[in-house]
Amino acid sequence: MPRIPSVSAREANPLVKLFYWYSKRRFGAVLDPLAVMAHHPRLLAASGMSEGAVEKAATALPARLRELAVYRVATKLGCSWCVDFGTMLQRNEGLDIDRLKEIDDYAASERFTELEREVIAYADAMTNEPMTVTEEQVAGLDAALGHKGVVELTHMIAVENQRTRFNHALGLTSQGFTSGEACRAPMP
Template structure:
């Protein structure tokens, strides 16, 4: 249970109820982090718009690479909600979620491509405290994904660091979007 409870539908205004309906249709449930942030309407609106714009703009890096990097941040920071939701998103994108069990061995596992390994190592370096990203790492990513791709990957990893840290601070845990290997939320 989160440290600050979610805004209940009965207590929501018209726009929040509309969002809850949209989120319920899209994800099968209202994402609890958004329902908690709804206590601050201005940040709720800003966050919702930001997430939609980031999703729409993130098309330079292959989705498997991007989603794995974001998932890696969630595992490194121990955000069970992010792991749960991220697994569901990968499943809905048609990605292989069985290999997520081997994420800690990505450097040696044949389940991951060279592109994915580069992005996963970058996610580790960006998530470390202090950050351990090197010039060589960025140069290699630029050769693989171009400048636009490096910016996109960096932005996505930084955003997931923010999400995971906020969810952890507020005590927001796995919501049940997935159950083991099977997704509880039906494919869209």
């Protein structure tokens, strides 16, 4: 149960109702973080615009790398909502979600390529407190992904740290995107 209650559709102002409509249309349900953030409609609008812009702009990396890094942040920080949603996103991208069970053992797992291991290690280093990013990590990723790819990867990891910390702090837990308990997010 969230630490702050969701804003019901009945209580929502017209702007929030528009966000709710879009969320239901796209994901099959109103996203819990959205329904909690609806207490602050202007912040919700700013966040929604930012998320939409990032989604459109983040195209330099293959989805498998981008989603893997985001998923790792969610598992490292323990946000069940983000893990649930991230698994659904990867499934909808046609990615191998079975290997996600081995993410904590990524360094030894044969289910991940060397580049994927580097991406996961970078997500760990950025999420550690204090951060433990090294010159060698950035140089290796830059050689593999280029400047644009490293900037996108770094941004996506930073954004997921924000999302995960918001959700975790407010007690948002798995919404059932992968189990079907709460809703069934549509396949693209």
